[in-house]
Amino acid sequence: MEPSSTVKIAADGDVILVVGPKAMKLRVHSLFLKAASKPFSAMFGPDWKEGDEMTGRDGPVELPLPEDNAAAMKLICAIIHHRNEGIPSTLPALNVLEIAVTADKYDCVDALKFASHTWLRPDEHDMSDLMLLAASAYLFRNAQAFKEITKAMILTHSGPYLALSCEEVESAMSWKVFCHLEEARSSARLQLAEILLEGVNDSTVSCCHRCGWSSKYAYAYLKSLKEQHLWPTHLYRTSISEVLESAEKMPDPVPTEDSGPCTYSYKHCTPEYRRNRRWSLDRLNNSIGLCLHCVRSGRASASSCQVTH
Ligand SMILES: [Zn+2]
Ligand SMILES: [Zn+2]
Incomplete structure (x- = not known):
């Protein structure tokens, strides 16, 4: 007589898996397990002693799996048997x-x-x-x-x-994932620092006539990075998402001093740092995250990966 505590994933299954230290019983079809799993397929193969005895038997055969996790095995069996109502x-x-x-x-x-x-x-x-x-x-x-x-x-x-x-x-x-995470975050921080400092060289603000137009903006920009806690050394104590958010919000600086007279002042432009760095920040944000193919293969370079990065 089959005990009522048996979980009937397949009520007419030919096998009862007895799983975990508390011996949870799961009634299943060996055919379903064989189709989904090579180790089960090998276990229920021609050499399976209990399987031989199954022919002509009335009840299902018990298979002890004391080392496995019972709750996990129960869900896996339910999925393999298409019992989605329990998932x-x-x-x-x-x-x-x-x-x-x-x-x-x-x-x-x-x-x-x-x-x-x-x-x-x-x-x-x-x-x-x-x-x-x-x-x-x-x-x-x-x-x-x-x-x-x-x-x-x-x-x-x-x-x-x-x-x-x-x-x-x-x-x-693999423990290497910890190294990959640290490396990826360091690299992202360095790229962030570069994007933020690049503002100093913003090409839209440059005037080559030594009038001081470019330098007054560069000075105001650097000051504003410091005030907004976006100076490179500060990035190592802050999460990247917080830095991205601050960089997105940081207003374009207004220089406090005047530049000198310039014959070409009609060519001077007010830089739009915020707009100009947005593309680089989005690109950086989209590139973050580890590639499982690279991590699993142990490859150091993304150029030899099976997928394009
Ligand atoms: Zn000028
Ligand atoms: Zn890859």
Whole structure:
């Protein structure tokens, strides 16, 4: 007699998976598991001892999986059996990682591609959760989600990434991802500093007749960077999204001193620093986020990546 505590993912399934230390029982079809997962396919293959005995048996065969996560396996089986009514559209980040670890172990991440997509959205998560989601996207081989999650981490975190590490993340994802995150954020900060300082050389303000028109604007611009806390050294203590926001809001400076007389003063233009740097800031913002293909292949250069950056 089958105990009532068995979760009937398939009421007439031929196998009962007995999962985790508390032995949760999941009744499933071996055929569905075989189709979605190579390890299950091998397990239920011709050499499967219990399988041989199945022919002519009345009840399902039990397969103990004591080391696996029961809740994760339950969801994976529900997805593989197209039982979508039991699949939540949002899940805590740690649960997503547990599912990713189990799906990776049983080589069935492809079968979970669409379900995992909604769990991997980076919005409304704190930084530690984003690290768990990054590790999940890494295991699910979801390059788009990995880029979006790491982008959120690079933009909004100002402390060290290593502080967000935990056992679950370290066992799921290469430690090199921490280095990639630090490197990507340093590079983005350097590019930000360059874009902001470039304003000094704004070509629309230049007058080559030594009248002081260009330098009075350059001086006012530098002063305004300092006042708005956008001086390069300050960028290392601030998150990139805060810097982008300040740079977007910073008004164009008004010089306080006069420039000298100039024969060509009719050619003088008032610079529009804010408008002129917007394109560069947008371009930088769009380029942020790690490429999963590069990270997984261990390539140092994006030029040899399988996708165009
Ligand atoms: Zn001039
Ligand atoms: Zn790449």
